[in-house]
Amino acid sequence: MTAISMKDLRKSYGSLEVIHGIDIEVQSGEFIALVGPSGCGKSTLLRMISGLEPISAGQMSFDDQRVNELSPAQRQIAMVFQSYALYPHMSVRKNLSFGLENLRMDKAEINRRVDAAAKLLAIDGYLDRRPKALSGGQRQRVAIGRAIVRQPRVFLFDEPLSNLDAKLRVQTRSEITKLHKQLKTTMIYVTHDQVExxxxxxxxxxxxxxxxxxxxRPLDLFERPANLFVAGFIGSPRMNIYPGKVVSTDGDGVMLDSPHLGRFIVPGIGVDVQVGNDVAIGLRPSHLKLGPVTPGTGGGTMTVEQVESMGHETFVYGRTSQSDELTIVHVPGHFEAETGSSLTFTFDPVFAHLFSSADGRSLKGARI
Amino acid sequence: MIAFLARTRHPGRTDITDWLAWGWATLGTLVVAIPIAWAVISSLKTEAEINSFPPALVPRAAQTITVEGQEKPLSVWIRTAPDGSEQTVALVRRVGLSATVLDPAKPEETFRVPVTELRQLKEFHLQFSNYTEPMKQFDFLRYLWNTVFVTVVATVLTLLLNSMAAFALSKYRFAGRNAMFALILSTMMIPLSVIMVPAFMVIVGLNLADNLWGVILSTVSTPTGVFLLRQYMLTIPDDLIEAARVDAASEFRIYWRIVLPLCAPALAVLAIFSVIWRWNDFLWPLIVLSSPENYTLQIGLSSLQGQFNVQWHYILAMTVVTLLPVTVVFIFLQKYITEGVASSGVK
Amino acid sequence: MSAPASVAPPAVIRGERLGDGLDAAMRVVEVPMAALQRLLGAARMPYVFILPNMVLFTIFVFVPVGLAIAYAFTGGTNLLIWDRPYVGLENFRALLDCGSYLEPSTCRYNLFWTAVHNTWWYTLLNTLGTLFFALVTALVLNRLTRGRGFFRAVFFYPVLLSPVVVGLIWQWFLAREGLLNGFLTDWFDTRIIFLLDVGWSRVWVVYVSIWFHMGFFMLIILAGLQAIPRDIYEAAEIDGTSQWRQFWCLTLPLLMPNLLVVTVLLLIRSVQVFDEAWVLTNGGGPGTANTFIVQFIYQTAFSPDLRLYGLASAASVLMGIALLALTLSQLWLAKKAQV
Structure with a gap:
């Protein structure tokens, strides 16, 4: 149970700075995820937390104690690697006990912890096998087991599920969550997969x-993305984004005009919105409905390019006139449409997200 | 047989070049094998046989017979009488051109015959005492022990020190790394023959002259070994090293428990080479070692050649003993060795 | 899962036990190394790992290189450098003092120039001979579909023998009572004392060298041959190219970079000829017919009645320069071959 505090963390290689001042507070026992596209620095940040990567500037503390200069072992962290990094020449038992032997722990205590972790993860049948003889899922468990036996202050996960097939990934996802509930240890989890x-x-x-x-919190990010980047990154399929202009503002809301969506009024108070400003209008596919535009709603017409029906839900991909971006509409249930046919969609302006075109900042506390 | 030979690049079509290829390979095999086989055969001959000319193709010795009334066993000869009849006789003594012989069936009767009527009977015989005698007579066991000592110690140290350097060069970033790697590789360009005089001065300065450690220490660091191991270690994922670091292993423990075991194949190749290098080393031990009790096999063997120029039966036996370990190693690890040489270009 | 999971493969257990056993023994090294790591920090540990190697390289290679150059400028017979007088270029001057470089007898150190001449001829013949036999053998082996592994092993085997063993085997083969003279007596009723004849002994020194080292170079050429993509030949086959033309127009040009590297490697090795020739010819005989540069250096420095370390070092430096030039050209060629 350890709280982690990062203050203005920076990392540079020579003159090239790759982490530009990061502040994160992790509560004791919290499960937090670092997400972002590849190359965003999430793995580097995790390695800085682990102590594998030296910190160029800023401060990292575990429970108010500065740990910048401490080695991974001294920080008492455990890490699950993307490649699992199991020692190929050691049996599963040895893989689990190696770290404890390094700490010169008592033999009996080592055996007790290894057996307990093995039982917890249901790998007690394979303790004398080499990693090579295990399936991907089993290796994954061993990697987690190796972290558990250490009884670390913090668990670090570096994309641990990316080498598993889809089914196993879903299963392991819930197992890790369960594990967190059981152990109540602080966990930091890096992934590029926003669903995870x-x-x-x-x-x-x-x-x-x-x-x-x-x-x-996950729902906050979904409902109130702070900027265009988060809006585009969180949510699947991604949010539809359209350009628009502020026509007028009054106490009720902001009137917008978009070549794709027509004129409509977004209720609620805009944060420093000026008439004439260029804005980006974001609409989640689930907030678009097929049907005629009625007064008080926004909407547009698109040419259908592709229809993906999953049976219980359907995604319709189309293009409004003069648009480069695809518009995605989520339709509940099964739906069919001819490619090239024209469809009208509509939305309740309440659900529209507004972002400044200039810097991508959200212009309103988004509404449901 | 024809079908076997005909299995060439174009199945079913055998042209003259295929026959030439087989001819060349077979002839080459004979060229390689005959001198070695000849040395092995000769090493099993008696001293008398080895000096007789023309040489016999199989090791033989004079056939002997124990005859009642004679103290020593007598050699057996065939006598061709002037009338053309042949008779087996035992030679009692020989004076000039006449010999005193007897018929083994009637041991009491000796008679004289001209030597020209006699032809000696020889039988197949392997003179294993050629191998055992030098062990007693010369310091051969001593040489053998010295060589084994040098080979084993130098190989263990080579594996240890070279792998440590390779570990540093492959798994760490540190100031001066590339410079050190270049420096180590550059020693490949400096053969012993160029620096043997000052290298010997250094040995004298370190008080290691005429000392087996002088032979060992100077050969322990090999650029080839560092290079070979470094290339192999580059293929070990860095994740493993970091996992061990997270697992609270010290840097030395990472080297010892993670990297070294994973390098086993490369270590095996280097070990084979190191054993062969050290076993066969000649010029450097020749310079460093001066007293016979410190000689290695190679030096001992070459000094035997000068000392006992006529005792070829001993020299050849010891030559065979010397080439035996290398041969055994080669027979069992042939694939490793040829592939190691082909891929790394080291010898 | 399905397999009887609790039964451990014995090999795994055995390996683990061995690891634990060695582990206990290694504590002796591990504990001080861990202490060192605490003292220096993990970031400085690579220096600790590389230190023993660098120390040995320094003592036995870098210092001697420096000393070789220093010794070359000193005279006298004292061993220790501080007891030796500085003589400037005298040693080099003495070595290079010659009426005609083509005639060793006109030189002040005619043995040096005899050795240089012998080495030069040896290098030329050995390089050409080895290259020829290695190339042909590699081509032959590359062609064989059966028995390639066996023949490769046979041809490579001599490479692993020691120079002393090779020298002795061949000395015996060529001896007065040797097998070759046995055949000569049988077939031609004559005997030749090969190693006491100037011409024959030189021929046999080169021949034995080829016999000894050919397999190594063959292996390198064979690797080069096998790196040539098969489909090129298949394309040529379809075009109706004759085998002879395939060799001249495809194999040889594609193999050329490899052959150039082999050639320079051969030159470098040949210049350093010593061991097997020394044993085979009983120390460079008959007379000085097979005395090579390395033997000259060895004798000049270590013969009890000479001990001319300065002169020997000067000869070493001259040979070192030649070898350096060859090595650099090899590196250059190897780099070009990779491109």
Whole structure:
């Protein structure tokens, strides 16, 4: 049970700075996920937390104690690697006990912990095998087991599920969540898969280009993305984004005009919105409905390019006139449409997200 | 047989070049094998046989017979009488051109015959005492022990020190790494023959002259070994090293428990080479070692050649003993060795 | 899962036990190394790992290189460098003092120039001979579909023998009572004392060298041959190219970079000829017919009645320069071959 505090963390290789001042507070026992596209610095940040990567500037503390200069062992962290990094020449038992032997722990205690972890993860049948003789899922468990036996202050996961097939990934996802509930240890989980982050973490940190874009609970990120980047990154399929212009503002809301969506009024108070400003309008596919535009709603017409029906739900991909971006509409149930046919869609302006075109900042506390 | 030979690049079509290829390979095998086989055969001959000319193709010795009334066993000869009849006789003594013989059936009767009527009977015989005698007579066991000592110690140290250097060069980033690697590789360009005089001065300065450690220490660091191991270690994922670091292993323990075991194939290749290098080393031990009790096999053997120029039966036996370990190693590890040489270009 | 999971493969257990056993023994080294790591920090540990090697290289290679150059400028017969007088270029001057470089007898150190001439001829013949036999053998083996592994092993085997063993085997083969003279007596009723004849002994020194080292170079050429993509030949086959033309127009040009590297490697090795020739010819005989540069250096420095370390070092430096030039050209060629 350890709280972690990062203050203005920076990492540079020579003159090239890759992490530009990151502040994150992790509560004791929290499960947080670091997400972002590849190259955003999430793995580097995790390695800085682990102590594998030296910290160039800023401060990292575990329970208010500065750990910048401490080695991974001294920080008492355990890490599950993307490749699992199991020692190929050691049996599973040895893989689990190696770290404890390094600490010169009592033999009996080592055996007790290894057996307990093996039982917990249901790998007690394979303790005398080499990793090579195990399946991907079993190796994954061994990697987690190796972390558990250490009884670390913090668990670090570096994309641990990316080498598993889809079915196993879903299963392991819930197992890790269960494990967290059982152990109540602080966990930091790096992934590029926002679904993983949304389903597992209590708190998500969205990173982009070495900076924090937003920190919040999964639902907060979904409903109130702080900027265009988070809006585009969280949610699947992605949010539809359209250009628009502010026509007028009054107490009720902001009137917008978009070549794709027509004129409509977004209720609620805009944060420093000026008439004439260029804005980006974001609409989740699930908030678009097929049907004629009625007064008080926004909407547009698109040419259908592709229809993906899953049976219980359907995604319709189309293009509004003069648009480069695809519009995605989520239709509940099964739906069919001819490619090339024209469809009208509509939406309740309440659900529209507004972002400044200039810097991508969210212009309103988004509404449901 | 024809079908076997005909299995060439174009199945079913055998042209003259295929026959030439087989001819060349077979002839080459004979060229390689005959001198070695000849040395092995000769090493099993008696001293008398080895000096007789023309040489016999199989090791033989004079056939002897024990005859009642004679103290020593007598050699057996065939006598061709002037009338053309042949008779087996035992030679009692020989004076000039006449010999005193007897018929083994009637041991009491001796008679004289001209030597020209006699032809000696020889039988197949392997003179194993050629191998056992030098062990007693010369310091051969001593040489053998010295060589084994040098080979084993130098190989263990080579594996240890070279792998440590390779570990540093492959798994760490540190100031001066590339410079050190270049420096180590550059020693490949400096053969012993160029620096043997000052290298010997250094040995004298370190008080290691005429000392087996002088032979060992100077050969322990090999650029080839460092290079070979470094290349192999580069293929070990860094994740493993970091996992061990997270597992609270010290850097030395990472080297000892993770990297070294995973390098086993490369270590095996280097070990084979190191054993062969050290076993066969000649020029450097020749310079460093001066007293016979410190000689290695190679030096001992070459000094035997000068000392006992006529005792070829001993020299050849010891030559066979010397080439035996290398041969055994080669027979069992042939694939490793040829592939190691082909891929790394080291010898 | 399905397999009887609790039964451990004995090999795994055995390996683990061995590891634990060695582990206990290694504590002796591990504990001080861990202490050192605490003292220096993990980031400085690579220096600790590389230190023993660098120390040995320094003592036995770098220092001697420096000393070789220093010794070359000193005279006298004292061993220790500080007891030796500085003589400037005198040693080099003495070595290079010659009426005609083509005629060793006109030189002040005619043995040196005899050795240089012998080495030069040896290098030329050995390089050409080895290259020829290695190339042909590699081509032959590359062609064989059966028995390639066996013949490769046979041809490579001599490479692993020691120079002393090779020298002795061949001395015996060529001896007065040797097998070759046995055949000569049988067939031609004559005997030749090969190693006491100037011409014959030189021929046999080169021949034995080829016999000894050919397999190594054959292996390198064979690796080069096998790196040539098969489909090139198949394309040529379809075009109706004759085998002879395939060799001249495809194999040889594609193998050329490899052959150039082999050639320079051969030159480098040949210049350093010593061991097997020394044993085979009983120390460079008959007379000085097979005395080579390395033997000259060895004798000049270590013969009890000479001990001319300065002169020997000067000869070493001259040979070192030649070898350096060859090595650099080899590196250059190897780099070009990779491109």
């Amino acid at each position: 982050a949304m389903t597992m973490a209590q708190k998500i940190v969205v990173l982009n280009k070495g900076k924090v874009e937003q920190i919040g």
